[in-house]
Amino acid sequence: MEFRAESECDHKPVWVGRVALAGCDSCQRIEWFSNAGPIDPAEAMAALFGSYDLVGTMDALGAPTPEVLVYRPPNGRKRRNLDAVPKHVWLRAGPHLWMSHDGEVLLLAPTQALLFENLTRGA
Numbered sequence: 001m002e003f004r005a006e007s008e009c010d011h012k013p014v015w016v017g018r019v020a021l022a023g024c025d026s027c028q029r030i031e032w033f034s035n036a037g038p039i040d041p042a043e044a045m046a047a048l049f050g051s052y053d054l055v056g057t058m059d060a061l062g063a064p065t066p067e068v069l070v071y072r073p074p075n076g077r078k079r080r081n082l083d084a085v086p087k088h089v090w091l092r093a094g095p096h097l098w099m100s101h102d103g104e105v106l107l108l109a110p111t112q113a114l115l116f117e118n119l120t121r122g123a
């Protein structure tokens with residue numbers, strides 16, 4: 001059996017504009033940084049994916065929540081922001097938010113009802 005200590009992880013930040021992130025599938029989380037120091041995960045997510053369009057929800061097997069939100073890049077722009085994050089794994093992006101992607105669409109799984117409502121408002 002392979003044992004992987006946390007210290008063996010290579011959390012190498014990837015910069016996207018003024019925000020950097022290190023997504024790690026061993027730790028199942030995303031660490032956020034910015035050129036101005038610490039950054040709130042919600043603010044960082046907004047910087048990267050705030051312009052994405054909510055296209056619906058779907059039931060998702062294996063996701064942290066039974067229902068997840070599906071987002072698409074606007075007209076294919078900013079799709080490359082997804083490339084900064086490992087594909088096909090669920091990572092904790094913030095205290096109440098998990099994310100995953102397949103290189104085309106962004107999936108968000110808010111574990112808090114209020115956050116779910118905020119994210120789906122106006123959709």
Ligand SMILES: [Zn+2]
Binds near residue numbers: 006024025026
């Ligand atoms: Zn790690």
